[in-house]
Each structure stands twice: as structure tokens, then as C-alpha cells.
Amino acid sequence: MADVTIEWGHTFHLRVLDVGLACCAVEFAAAAARGADMAALGARPFAPEPREANVMVISGTVTDKLAPHVKRLYDEMPAGSYVMSFGSCANCGGPYWDSYSVTKGVDQMIPVDVYVPGCPPRPEALLGGLALLNDRIAADLRAAP
Amino acid sequence: MTPDALLHLVNEITGATTADSFGTPTVDLAVDAWLTSAAALRDDPRTDMDYFDWLSAYDDGDAGLAVVARVWSVALRHGSVLRARVSRDGGALPSLTGVWAGAAWHERETHEMFGIEFEGHPDLAPLLLSEGFNGHPLRKEFGLASRAAKEWPGAKEPGESVAGRKRPLGLPSGDRWGTT
């Protein structure tokens, strides 16, 4: 029951931690500037610290050097937090798929709930991704005992 | 100073082959003249190259590895490019950190990317690569694992579903990506 309550809280209050690592972060900022659209999805961008967030949006290129720090941010978030991979680099390396230094997808180290394609994705694609995440949380709710 | 006059001046100070590259004199220095020539270009009041811009290297195949540094005179608004060639195996060059302290990070990066030693550098610890990284990725013989692991979709011929022998365009020949 406690889980269900937490999930229910999530659907109406996505506090987004922006892990902006490259050019996709600009698109994230553009989406975040559409406050009304974000609010319609129950989302508030720019959580001040991981502990106050329940959704992590990784927008940009994760390098092997940086990957442990992204993992640490995830570990500092509350249990049951969600992760969105925003853009080709975070999805699977993107243009740097053959690079010696770029992690080939953040899902290699943390579980990803929603993948948003694009290089970069449009700002509106972030809203689409959040909507899908809401659907997923709602599905989790229905599946809960 | 005209580019031509600067070219002759750099040549006179270093005594080494100097060529014009897009208006900037590029001087090819021997390894043992690397430090003295750099210091001379900095200290001579006619060149006065007191500002260190950058240092890097490139893989020149059989000719070895070429280390390139660009320096600049803030007061006189002119610069020069210094170049030295070192061997692929155990190539070493004296560190410029004693001449321009700003060279330290550039030499660290060049060390990890190309495996070139900089003698006299205070600490050549890796700067950009992740911990435990094996190899020198900007050398041409460095194999990119992703390219080796993934089958090139273009290897199939039209009307076929199995990979033929066609190689990716513009990539080195050989059995594997990265081998020349």
C-alpha cells in the first residue's frame, strides 16, 4: 500500500533533476521554459538536489569519465525514482557510437524508464517523454496489488 | 611585422627550417633544440612570444608522431608554431613547463592521447581519460572497439541479406577497423 501511495504521488508531482551534459541540455531548458506545459504534466524542472527529485533526465553525452558521477546522482535520489534518457547520446552513444571515451548508453549503468529519440530531440519531445512516463507510472499503479 | 619578416626572424633565432603556413611561421625543431629554441622565441625582444596558446600532437604514420605547439606574443600580436617529431615507440620530448607553465595540462593530455613522454613534467597523470583506460586513442593504430564489434550494415550487396566483402568507405583497409 505504501508503494501505491508513493506511485500516486509521483504521477502528480514529477520533480525533474536535469543532468544536462551536452547540447541536448539546451533543448531541455527550452522545454523547461514552457512552464504551463510542464505543469500540465505535473512536472517541475530543475530540482535543487537529487534527494528532492524523483525523475532524472539525462540530456547529453555521458563519457566513461563522467559515468560514475551520474551513477552517484542516481544513487542519491530516493528509491523508486525514474530515469529518462533524452537524445541519441544518452540512448546509445549517438554520433559518438564508435568513440573511445563515450558511454554507449546510460542504460549500461542505471535503469532507464523512458527513451526519447532525437539528435537533439525537440523541446516538445521532452513533454512527450514525460507524458509517456506518466502513463508508465499509472500502469505501475494499476498493476500494484 | 609582415609575415615574411617574422618568418625570417624566427628562422634566424632558431636556426631551424621554417615554413610559412597560412601566414604563421612553422618551425621544425630537433628534439634537443626544442627547449632552447622555445625559450629563445620567448626571450628575444623582437619575437617576445610570452603567451603559450596550445600544444598537441598528430600521428604522421611512418614519419612518427609530430608534437605541435603554438605560441603568441601578446604585445606584438604575432605568433609561431613549433613542431618536433618523435619516434612512435618510446618517443620523448623535454617538457615546456619550465618555459611556459601553461603547457602542463596540454602535455598531460598529449601524453595520454599519444603516449609521448615529456621529460621534466611535474606530473603526467591522466587528465581526460577514465581510470584504467588502456592505450593511446589518438594514435592511428588504436582500434575502435565499437567498429570492430558491430557489423557494417553496408557490407551487404543490393539484393542480398548476407554481408559481402565490401569495406566501409573512407576507412583504413585491413581485417579490422583501426589497422592500417
Next chain:
Amino acid sequence: MGHDVTLPERSRGVIALREESCTSCMVCARECPDWCIYIDSHKETEPATAEGARPRTRHVLDRFAIDYALCMYCGICIEVCPWDALFWSPEYDHPSTDVLGLTHERDTLGVWMRSVPSRPTQTG
């Protein structure tokens, strides 16, 4: 997906395939810098239609897929396609909960053709 967006009709959201124009010549798959276009095809022989004519061989497309998780949306495949089979479509919004769900096969790529503008942009 729950929000209304009006996009310019020529905005570059995703790459669509007009399958009947594709001759499975492999040019796009070979030019793709990300190696993210996968094509399978086979040969079929059509019998001669007239007396003295030779039977003709043609290529039949079996699979055309683009991995949009990997795609860098550079549009090189569209530029190089000699048969004008690939087009920019403005449909950007197709997130997935599974990374494999971002690899779209020719049926989806064909559906996206519906939103491709029919005429070139008027200039001047």
C-alpha cells in the same frame, strides 16, 4: 501526446521511407555515419514478357529499419538516396520505454510518409 504543438511542415522530426521508390541499392546504409540503417533484400527474376526478350532481375526489399536511438538526424541518407525514397517528416514525438523500441521497421517508416509535405517549399 497530451499537448498541442504546431510545427513548420518541413521541420525535421524523423526520417520516413517511401517503400515503392526504394531499390535496396544500399547507398544510404553505406553512407550513414552512424551505421544505423539496416536493409535486407533478395533478387527475383521476372520471366521474359516478349518473344526474344531476356528475363529481368529485380531487387525485392525484405527489411528496411532505422535505429532512431542511434540516428544523429544528419539527413545524409536523404541527400544521397538516388531514388528519392527517404524524406524528412515532422513527427518528432515517439518516445519508448524500451531502447529496442526505437528501431522502426519499414511499416512505421511508411506511415510517417503521410506527414511529409507534398510539394517543395516555395522560395522567392
